[in-house]
């Protein structure tokens with residue numbers, strides 16, 4: 001496989017291979033082995049048309065840990081602002097002999113189009129509402145650390161499902177691995193998906209008995225949309241409030257979030273400090289999983 005563009009097209013075997021490969025690479029990372037030079041001589045270009053903290057920096061750390069040369073292409077100060085097309089930008093990067101292009105863009109499907117334009121391996125770091133494959137993989141890896149087996153485990157994903165690339169990629173990989181998945185959110189923003197339970201009311205979702213509450217970021221850029229409640233209404237209707245947090249912690253349930261968190265909207269402060277809140281573990285695992293993706297794409301080309 002040359003590229004990683006989504007998780008729907010990844011087989012169960014390929015998914016398992018990435019998750020297995022990430023285990024020893026997490027140890028390499030945690031043991032502070034300064035370099036695991038599997039990508040020595042390779043060049044990784046980071047092409048982010050949208051902001052990012054976690055994905056951008058963890059790809060950079062992952063690639064450098066494996067000895068690659070990394071260039072972060074700063075879109076706001078590049079010729080993109082002079083109107084240079086994606087096609088011409090990619091041709092320019094290709095001329096610099098990029099081995100990987102990690103791309104984030106607001107347009108769904110754009111990484112796939114770039115992949116057809118270049119010999120470099122293209123990895124989607126999030127494209128519109130389409131896919132965020134490495135987020136889905138790091139979420140699956142994190143859940144495997146908590147639960148050695150998926151059987152009977154229930155993950156509730158809450159928020160604006162319809163416009164969330166995280167919801168799409170994470171639910172795709174979790175279903176593939178055998179988890180039970182449900183969606184919760186405002187009715188118009190929760191699609192009907194075969195094999196995924198659907199709730200628009202928190203109490204009904206609670207009765208489903210989730211083991212994990214996966215809270216999506218409220219995309220404030222969508223505030224003002226007629227279908228989306230205000231942030232305070234959202235917190236009351238779908239967020240982990242102080243009251244809901246008490247029930248979640250009494251039951252020993254797990255809390256996840258892809259970040260960045262809007263404190264007091266998706267999660268109250270107490271939920272952020274909860275020992276079963278996996279947010280920081282997700283971030284740390286993001287490095288191991290991205291190391292595994294970079295490593296296995298290189299193996300695939302040899």
Ligand code: CP
Pocket residue numbers: 051052053054055056126135258259260
């Ligand atoms: N989860 C995630 O994609 O975070 P960033 O936007 O900070 O990369």
